Amino acid sequence: MSELILENVSRWYGNVVAVNGVSMRIGPGVTGLLGPNGAGKSTLIHMMGGFLAPSSGSVTLDGTPIWRNPGVYRRLGLVPERETAYDFLTGEQFIVAMAKLHKLPDPVAAARRAIGLVEMEYAAGRPIGTYSKGMKQRIKMASALVHDPPVLLLDEPFNGMDPRQRLQLMDLITRMAGEGRTILFSSHILEEVERLASHIEVIVAGRHAASGDFRKIRRLMTDRPHIFLVRSSDDRRLAAAVIADGSARSVQLTDKGLRIEAVDFQRFTWLLPQVSRDAGVRLWEVSPADESLESVFSYLVAR
Amino acid sequence: MNGTIAMITFRAMLGRKRALLLLGLPLLLLVLAVGLRATGNDDLDVSAQTLQRFGLATLLPLLALIAGTGVIGPEIDDGQIMYVLTKPIRREVIVLTKLVVAIVLVTVFAVVPTLLAGLVLAGTTAGLTPAFTVGVLVGGFAYSAVFVALAVASRNAVTIGLLYALVWESLLGSFAPGAKSASIQQWCLSITDALTDASPVRSSVDLPVAVTLLIAVTAVATFLAAFRLRSLPVASAD
Numbered sequence: 001m002s003e004l005i006l007e008n009v010s011r012w013y014g015n016v017v018a019v020n021g022v023s024m025r026i027g028p029g030v031t032g033l034l035g036p037n038g039a040g041k042s043t044l045i046h047m048m049g050g051f052l053a054p055s056s057g058s059v060t061l062d063g064t065p066i067w068r069n070p071g072v073y074r075r076l077g078l079v080p081e082r083e084t085a086y087d088f089l090t091g092e093q094f095i096v097a098m099a100k101l102h103k104l105p106d107p108v109a110a111a112r113r114a115i116g117l118v119e120m121e122y123a124a125g126r127p128i129g130t131y132s133k134g135m136k137q138r139i140k141m142a143s144a145l146v147h148d149p150p151v152l153l154l155d156e157p158f159n160g161m162d163p164r165q166r167l168q169l170m171d172l173i174t175r176m177a178g179e180g181r182t183i184l185f186s187s188h189i190l191e192e193v194e195r196l197a198s199h200i201e202v203i204v205a206g207r208h209a210a211s212g213d214f215r216k217i218r219r220l221m222t223d224r225p226h227i228f229l230v231r232s233s234d235d236r237r238l239a240a241a242v243i244a245d246g247s248a249r250s251v252q253l254t255d256k257g258l259r260i261e262a263v264d265f266q267r268f269t270w271l272l273p274q275v276s277r278d279a280g281v282r283l284w285e286v287s288p289a290d291e292s293l294e295s296v297f298s299y300l301v302a303r
Numbered sequence: 304m305n306g307t308i309a310m311i312t313f314r315a316m317l318g319r320k321r322a323l324l325l326l327g328l329p330l331l332l333l334v335l336a337v338g339l340r341a342t343g344n345d346d347l348d349v350s351a352q353t354l355q356r357f358g359l360a361t362l363l364p365l366l367a368l369i370a371g372t373g374v375i376g377p378e379i380d381d382g383q384i385m386y387v388l389t390k391p392i393r394r395e396v397i398v399l400t401k402l403v404v405a406i407v408l409v410t411v412f413a414v415v416p417t418l419l420a421g422l423v424l425a426g427t428t429a430g431l432t433p434a435f436t437v438g439v440l441v442g443g444f445a446y447s448a449v450f451v452a453l454a455v456a457s458r459n460a461v462t463i464g465l466l467y468a469l470v471w472e473s474l475l476g477s478f479a480p481g482a483k484s485a486s487i488q489q490w491c492l493s494i495t496d497a498l499t500d501a502s503p504v505r506s507s508v509d510l511p512v513a514v515t516l517l518i519a520v521t522a523v524a525t526f527l528a529a530f531r532l533r534s535l536p537v538a539s540a541d
Contacts, residue, residue: 101390
């Protein structure tokens with residue numbers, strides 16, 4: 001079990017602050033590093049991967065600093081965002097070379113295992129230059145897995161993948177996490193993080209905006225209006241009752257049902273069944289309309 | 304020295320169009336030598352001038368520039384260096400391996416052609432051929448080390464290297480005697496000068512100074528490259 005710890009980490013380039021006083025602990029399981037483009041995700045991953053010195057603060061893996069410590073790569077696998085690999089090598093040659101660079105006892109066997117993990121056996125004999133984006137992403141993944149590291153850092157791993165490849169990679173990441181690995185991946189695509197990560201760290205404009213379970217983060221923002229879609233036996237009557245009750249800021253009648261903007265998440269979810277029962281209306285469906293990371297983002301950015 | 308890094312680097316260098324560039328210049332030198340020989344223009348004076356002007360002063364720095372920057376520059380530019388840097392390998396080993404590959408390439412594409420051209424032109428007369436071969440070989444070490452360091456330090460390594468080789472060494476060297484002494488070319492020429500009694504070969508730098516400076520420049524450049532690679536900043540995509 002490995003733990004990556006960032007303590008009060010900042011990084012600036014000249015006068016521009018890219019990352020500002022971020023502290024986080026990343027433990028076993030899948031952690032999603034989430035933020036809009038330009039938020040400082042790559043800068044953070046580069047510091048965790050030992051490619052950038054923090055301007056202040058410390059980044060450590062199980063107590064040892066990562067910066068200027070190549071020994072740390074025995075326990076760390078990194079999948080860079082850029083899609084370049086050595087195009088003139090075949091997939092297998094590339095992974096075997098990576099295994100040799102790690103000085104593994106049986107590089108060929110280790111390479112086969114890693115290629116098998118990402119299901120690239122069928123193309124292992126072809127030069128990487130002929131691979132599609134998704135295939136390159138998977139062979140890069142194999143290169144990071146070849147030495148079986150307890151910690152994996154993935155910078156925007158799903159970029160350029162088609163939906164099927166995306167699902168495959170999600171399965172693989174979930175499996176790796178199930179084996180007790182510490183996995184961190186960055187993304188600006190909401191569904192990916194939502195589907196995959198048990199834990200989320202949100203970075204907005206270089207600052208650590210939120211941390212924790214996605215739904216918990218969402219709940220924490222009680223001062224934020226939540227939008228629900230509600231279908232019922234009598235939408236008009238329910239709308240009147242909800243407005244009268246005062247737990248909603250606005251109610252809109254739409255073709256698909258009621259669109260209710262609640263002021264207080266918990267109060268609303270607790271009161272809605274009572275209000276509808278008192279009004280004699282049957283609830284057919286209550287679904288949060290904006291329980292997506294997009295809305296969390298825009299809220300955090302606006303705040 | 305790391306065999307895997309060397310293998311990848313050789314394949315990268317010889318698989319690209321760059322390989323044609325590596326091959327073109329030495330071929331030109333050989334064609335020139337054969338042409339001079341065939342037309343009877345191969346007296347000692349012309350031979351020495353050809354080996355110095357074309358071999359030592361042009362072929363060597365250009366080849367070393369292509370090889371020295373080529374072994375590591377493109378890899379840094381397109382981020383492939385990440386795959387090497389994320390391994391438990393000391394940075395010194397990476398730099399030394401890259402340097403050895405560059406020197407091997409310079410030997411194959413500059414030192415050997417100089418030797419062949421020398422044999423065609425002057426045979427073994429006045430020790431001219433071995434003297435130039437050794438001069439170019441020693442220069443290959445120094446130039447390669449400087450250009451590898453330059454490629455690690457700057458993305459404009461090729462431009463800076465060209466400016467140094469063409470403007471500083473060739474152009475300024477012919478006007479300002481001071482600039483002439485501060486040039487790898489002159490230090491190599493000093494060694495060549497000491498090894499041959501052919502009168503056209505003259506260097507403005509004394510042998511002990513030249514040898515000391517060559518060793519110092521090679522060592523300092525190698526050290527700086529390794530030091531710089533330890534903290535190579537990666538261009539952030541953010």
